[in-house]
Amino acid sequence: MPKLLADDSVGIVESQRAQFTKPLTLECGKTLDAYDIVYETYGELNASASNAILICHALTGDHHAAGYYSVDDKKAGWWDSAIGPGKPIDTNMFFVVCINNLGGCRGSSGPNTINPETGKYWGPDFPIVTVRDWVKSQHRFMQWLEINAWCAVIGGSLGGMQVLQWSIDYPDLLKHAVVIAAAPKLSAQNIAFNEVARQSIMSDPDFCGGRYLEKNTVPRGGLMLARMLGHITYLSDDAMRDKFGRELREGKLNFGFDVDFQVESYLRYQGRSFVDRFDANTYLLMTKTLDYFDPAREYNDDLAAALKQTSAHFLVVSFTTDWRFAPERSHEIVKALLQAEKQLSYVEIEAKQGHDAFLIPIPHYMNIFSSHMKNIAAALT
Amino acid sequence: MPKLLADDSVGIVESQRAQFTKPLTLECGKTLDAYDIVYETYGELNASASNAILICHALTGDHHAAGYYSVDDKKAGWWDSAIGPGKPIDTNMFFVVCINNLGGCRGSSGPNTINPETGKYWGPDFPIVTVRDWVKSQHRFMQWLEINAWCAVIGGSLGGMQVLQWSIDYPDLLKHAVVIAAAPKLSAQNIAFNEVARQSIMSDPDFCGGRYLEKNTVPRGGLMLARMLGHITYLSDDAMRDKFGRELREGKLNFGFDVDFQVESYLRYQGRSFVDRFDANTYLLMTKTLDYFDPAREYNDDLAAALKQTSAHFLVVSFTTDWRFAPERSHEIVKALLQAEKQLSYVEIEAKQGHDAFLIPIPHYMNIFSSHMKNIAAALT
Numbered sequence: 003m004p005k006l007l008a009d010d011s012v013g014i015v016e017s018q019r020a021q022f023t024k025p026l027t028l029e030c031g032k033t034l035d036a037y038d039i040v041y042e043t044y045g046e047l048n049a050s051a052s053n054a055i056l057i058c059h060a061l062t063g064d065h066h067a068a069g070y071y072s073v074d075d076k077k078a079g080w081w082d083s084a085i086g087p088g089k090p091i092d093t094n095m096f097f098v099v100c101i102n103n104l105g106g107c108r109g110s111s112g113p114n115t116i117n118p119e120t121g122k123y124w125g126p127d128f129p130i131v132t133v134r135d136w137v138k139s140q141h142r143f144m145q146w147l148e149i150n151a152w153c154a155v156i157g158g159s160l161g162g163m164q165v166l167q168w169s170i171d172y173p174d175l176l177k178h179a180v181v182i183a184a185a186p187k188l189s190a191q192n193i194a195f196n197e198v199a200r201q202s203i204m205s206d207p208d209f210c211g212g213r214y215l216e217k218n219t220v221p222r223g224g225l226m227l228a229r230m231l232g233h234i235t236y237l238s239d240d241a242m243r244d245k246f247g248r249e250l251r252e253g254k255l256n257f258g259f260d261v262d263f264q265v266e267s268y269l270r271y272q273g274r275s276f277v278d279r280f281d282a283n284t285y286l287l288m289t290k291t292l293d294y295f296d297p298a299r300e301y302n303d304d305l306a307a308a309l310k311q312t313s314a315h316f317l318v319v320s321f322t323t324d325w326r327f328a329p330e331r332s333h334e335i336v337k338a339l340l341q342a343e344k345q346l347s348y349v350e351i352e353a354k355q356g357h358d359a360f361l362i363p364i365p366h367y368m369n370i371f372s373s374h375m376k377n378i379a380a381a382l383t
Numbered sequence: 384m385p386k387l388l389a390d391d392s393v394g395i396v397e398s399q400r401a402q403f404t405k406p407l408t409l410e411c412g413k414t415l416d417a418y419d420i421v422y423e424t425y426g427e428l429n430a431s432a433s434n435a436i437l438i439c440h441a442l443t444g445d446h447h448a449a450g451y452y453s454v455d456d457k458k459a460g461w462w463d464s465a466i467g468p469g470k471p472i473d474t475n476m477f478f479v480v481c482i483n484n485l486g487g488c489r490g491s492s493g494p495n496t497i498n499p500e501t502g503k504y505w506g507p508d509f510p511i512v513t514v515r516d517w518v519k520s521q522h523r524f525m526q527w528l529e530i531n532a533w534c535a536v537i538g539g540s541l542g543g544m545q546v547l548q549w550s551i552d553y554p555d556l557l558k559h560a561v562v563i564a565a566a567p568k569l570s571a572q573n574i575a576f577n578e579v580a581r582q583s584i585m586s587d588p589d590f591c592g593g594r595y596l597e598k599n600t601v602p603r604g605g606l607m608l609a610r611m612l613g614h615i616t617y618l619s620d621d622a623m624r625d626k627f628g629r630e631l632r633e634g635k636l637n638f639g640f641d642v643d644f645q646v647e648s649y650l651r652y653q654g655r656s657f658v659d660r661f662d663a664n665t666y667l668l669m670t671k672t673l674d675y676f677d678p679a680r681e682y683n684d685d686l687a688a689a690l691k692q693t694s695a696h697f698l699v700v701s702f703t704t705d706w707r708f709a710p711e712r713s714h715e716i717v718k719a720l721l722q723a724e725k726q727l728s729y730v731e732i733e734a735k736q737g738h739d740a741f742l743i744p745i746p747h748y749m750n751i752f753s754s755h756m757k758n759i760a761a762a763l764t
Contacts, residue, residue, distance in 0.1 A: 030638035130638045190623035190646040191615060197647040198611045200640060201654075205604035207588055223586035230579045231612065234572060242571035248677065255675055257411035257511045259581060259667060262674065265571045266578040273582075286640055293643065294636055296629065 010086045012044040012093055015069035015079070017109060020146055026104075026139060032129040036118060039143050040109030041065050041101040044085060045093035047149070053382050054149045055091060056140060056176075057081065057100040058157030058164035061232075061288050062280060064108035067100040068093075083363040090371035095379040096153065104139050105131045105287045113283030114215060126212025130287055133160075133295045137167045141175070154178035154378060155314075158360035159327065160288070163295045166335070169312040170297055178378055179314040180371075183324055183360040185331035186305050186338070187296040192326065195235055196289040199228035203282045212283050225282045226273035233272050238323035238356030298338075305338035316346040317374050319367070321359040347374065391467045393425040393474055396450035396460070398490060401527055407520060413510040417499060420524050421490030422446045422482040425466060426474035428530070434763050435530045436472060437521060437557075438462065438481040439538030439545035442613075442669050443661060445489035448481040449474075464744040471752035476760040477534065485520050486512045486668045494664030495596060507593025511668055514541075514676045518548045522556070535559035535759060536695075539741035540708065541669070544676045547716070550693040551678055559759055560695040561752075564705055564741040566712035567686050567719070568677040573707065576616055577670040580609035584663045593664050606663045607654035614653050619704035619737030679719075686719035697727040698755050700748070702740040728755065 019040050026034045042065050047054060057067050059080070068085035070078055085091045085098055102110040105128060113128040120127075144152065155168045155176045162184025169179045188196070203209060206224030210217050237245075246265040261267045301307035316339055320332035329350050336348045351367045353359040359367070400421050407415045423446050428435060438448050440461070449466035451459055466472045466479055483491040486509060490496075494509040501508075525533065536549045536557045543565025550560045569577070584590060587605030591598050618626075627646035642648045682688035697720055701713035710731050720727045732748045734740040740748070 126640075187629065189620055190627040190629065190644070191618075191620045193629070193644050194611075194615045194623065194646050194650055197644075197650055198608060198615065201604075201611065201651070202583060202608050204640065205587075205608065223582075227579060227583050227586065227608070230575075230582065234575045234579065237572075239570055239572045242575065246571040248568065248571065248574070257671075259507075259585065259671070262671075263571070263574050263578075265575050269575055269578055270582070290638075290640070290643075 010088045011078070011082070012069040012086050014072065015042055015044065015066070016071075017042055017065060019109065020143060022142060022146070024142070026135075026142070028129050028135045029132045030129050034104070034111065034129070037104060037111035037139075038109070038115070039101050039104070039111075039139065041099060041143070042067065042069075042079075044068055044098040045096050047097040048382070050383055051149050053095060053153050053379075054097045054099060054147075056144070056152050056155045056168075057085070057091070057098060058136075058140075058155065058161035059100065059103065060157070060159035060161045061292065062276070062285075063161070064106060065100045065102040065110075066108070068098070081361065083361065084368070084371065090368055090375050091156065092372075092375060092379065095382070096375075099147065101140065101143055103131075103136050105284060105291070107281030107284040112281070113212070113287065114281045123213075123215040125215060125283055128283065128287065130290050130294075132291060133163050133167045134171065136164055136291075137171050140164070140168070141172055144175070150175075152176040153382065154180060154375075156180040156182075157184075158182035159184060159357065160292055160295075163292075167295075167297060169314045169316070170308055173311050173313045176314050178317070179312075180317045180319070180374075181332075181335060182319040183321055183327055183332075183357055184335070185327040186298060186334050188293055189331075193293050195231060196293055199231055200286050200289055202227040202231070203286060209282065212286075214282070220277065221282045222277045225277050225280065225285060226270075228285055229276035229280075230269045230273040233269060235326045236357045238325060238354060240323055240354045241356050241358070244354060305334065306341035309338050309342045309344060312342070312344060316344060318346060318348045319351060319360070319371070320349075321351050321353040321355070321357070323354055324357045324359060326357040391469045392459070392463070393450040393467045395453065396423055396425065396447070397452075398423055398446060400490065401524060403523060403527070405523070407516075407523070409510050409516045410513045411510050415485070415492065415510070418485060418492035418520075419490070419496070420482050420485070420492075420520065422480060422524070423448065423450075423460075425449055425479040426477050428478040429763070431764055432530050434476060434534050434760075435478045435480060435528075437525070437533050437536045437549075438466070438472070438479060439521075439536065439542035440481065440484065441538070441540035441542045442673065443657070443666075444542070445487060446481045446483040446491075447489070449479070462742065464742065465749070465752065471749055471756050472537065473753075473756060473760065476763070477756075480528065482521065482524055484512075484517050486665060486672070488662030488665040493662070494593070494668065495662045504594070504596045506596060506664055509664065509668065511671050511675075513672060514544050514548045515552065517545055517672075518552050521545070521549070522553055525556070531556075533557040534763065535561060535756075537561040537563075538565075539563035540565060540738065541673055544673075548676075548678060550695045550697070551689055554692050554694045557695050559698070560693075561698045561700070561755070562713075562716060563700040564702055564708055564713075564738055565716070566708040567679060567715050569674055574674050576612065577674055580612050581667050581670055583608040583612070584667060590663065593667075595663070601658065602663045603658045606658050606661065606666060607651075609666055610657035610661075611650045611654040614650060616707045617738045619706060619735060621704055621735045622737050622739070625735060686715065687722035690719050690723045690725060693723070693725060697725060699727060699729045700732060700741070700752070701730075702732050702734040702736070702738070704735055705738045705740060707738040
């Protein structure tokens with residue numbers, strides 16, 4: 003049930019759409035002549051437009067970061083735990099903006115929207131966009147909103163990577179950067195998991211070379227597998243043990259290939275429900291966006307050199323049992339920032355939940371996050 | 384090229400077949416009326432038959448543990464690094480036996496052999512066998528070989544689980560137990576990975592409900608995915624970094640869904656080559672065998688109680704970067720053995736290779752393993 007009456011909810015929200023007609027040239031060399039960006043905002047922009055915060059979403063996130071779409075809506079936005087009146091990203095103090103990134107599947111131009119040139123679904127023809135492309139499109143969106151600079155850019159996981167890229171590409175246009183549960187680039191193991199997920203989608207016969215929407219079908223099996231696999235990497239081994247242990251669903255072994263253990267049932271459910279809300283081509287595209295992210299590459303693999311030009315004040319957060327982007331990966335960012343002599347705070351949160359922890363209102367995490375944001379708000383003009 | 388002339392190779396070997404006609408009742412309640420076991424032996428049985436060693440294979444292993452099948456054979460048996468004259472499992476001193484487990488796909492009765500009752504492939508009708516069933520069949524095989532007791536039972540991973548079960552079910556029939564890179568039961572995360580692998584096979588349209596051989600096809604895509612996923616869990620993050628890093632195959636990003644990074648190319652190759660040598664139904668079955676293994680279950684989850692009756696001397700080995708069955712999982716075995724007041728040695732090997740390390744001739748590992756086995760050989764009568 004929506005907590006509409008809860009003092010700390012942003013309440014009923016509505017998505018909006020911005021249309022861009024100035025061509026956007028992407029890192030791959032292709033150009034999007036026109037594109038739409040779907041977004042939501044929470045809170046009010048102050049008179050000096052100094053209190054705007056950009057929230058960047060992760061792999062399977064979207065622009066619906068907080069609140070509910072109706073009184074019957076059972077599920078709040080993906081980061082409702084952190085955004086709202088009195089919450090760390092306090093909508094009494096900040097004007098919060100979240101967009102669905104290009105290539106996404108929740109309204110912004112992407113594989114499941116119509117390619118104006120052909121009148122058909124973009125499908126596999128939608129160009130692979132990079133984190134830098136996203137940041138460029140977010141910068142245009144910022145101008146469209148008539149905001150001169152962000153008070154803060156904030157994101158977890160792939161969202162945190164966008165924050166890093168913002169700080170490098172537009173150093174003067176953000177005062178604060180909050181990078182949560184991220185990494186400066188994927189490891190070979192991270193890429194390997196993404197590759198298995200992509201292969202599972204692309205080898206589904208209903209994938210039809212990516213033109214499944216034209217054929218009125220969906221690669222359900224493949225996308226379900228990709229999500230099941232993703233879920234394993236989002237949870238810590240500890241979290242899985244606490245949640246499921248080796249509990250048997252029917253109290254006994256079945257000696258067949260149906261569900262024996264609770265964890266199997268949970269994964270199948272997660273996989274199935276994901277298929278109804280996500281697009282397979284977007285999953286392919288965004289895993290490549292992850293794989294390609296490596297801002298230090300053009301600085302001879304020297305992350306400190308890449309961050310040298312930044313001027314934001316950083317908060318970096320990691321979680322002890324996150325094995326997708328472990329604390330060590332945040333340490334790489336912190337070391338580079340220190341080497342580049344930047345202002346930063348770093349917090350390692352003791353948490354059992356693995357990578358997923360960044361979405362969970364763990365008291366110590368929320369307290370520190372709140373305190374940091376209050377400090378930022380206090381300096382608002 | 385086969386190292387036939389190498390002093391430490393067992394040389395050219397030949398598989399043999401044993402046929403059993405006494406029905407074998409399995410834990411699932413079903414009975415195999417007759418079954419074949421394919422096996423290999425290396426070295427000579429001594430006069431008192433006191434030098435016999437049973438090697439138990441892991442998930443994708445088989446009876447071909449050492450040597451070559453011909454002078455043109457490019458690949459030695461799966462544990463050739465450890466078995467041979469002068470190697471840790473020294474064939475100058477021991478008579479080494481390795482069988483293809485029931486349900487396997489390399490000659491012993493399993494899903495890809497003919498069900499005598501129907502005259503068709505067993506396929507999905509081959510019963511799910513447990514580690515305890517395997518040990519029972521190995522015990523019968525031992526009697527058939529006219530060996531009264533094993534000098535040692537040795538195995539890594541799922542092989543190590545068979546060693547544990549041997550020590551519990553036939554405490555007087557083995558003098559030494561060597562349990563390498565194993566766990567006393569799977570974690571929820573281990574089961575979750577297995578479940579994704581199974582779903583990838585079963586959702587392949589060529590799976591045909593498991594009757595693909597009758598239809599003259601093979602669920603290539605699904606089995607390939609399962610193997611790719613398995614491979615990620617066999618290698619450590621470190622090993623992947625050392626092996627591939629983020630090296631690009633063609634020196635640049637392709638902005639498409641073909642291979643960009645070396646690690647993708649490696650995984651695809653591993654997946655494809657596995658399909659030619661392994662059976663999908665066996666993969667399903669053996670992952671369930673893994674999931675079901677839990678010898679403490681019938682002792683109120685008290686592993687020490689399960690091990691109380693054992694009389695073997697144990698060597699337990701783990702590898703620092705193994706995250707499939709981490710050293711902590713071996714610690715569970717060691718703690719239980721200590722609590723049960725058993726004789727044991729435990730070694731934690733510093734190794735970068737992850738779970739795969741148990742198959743790799745890491746000097747410190749080989750030295751300790753050799754020393755342990757020499758000690759056993761010295762006591763032979």
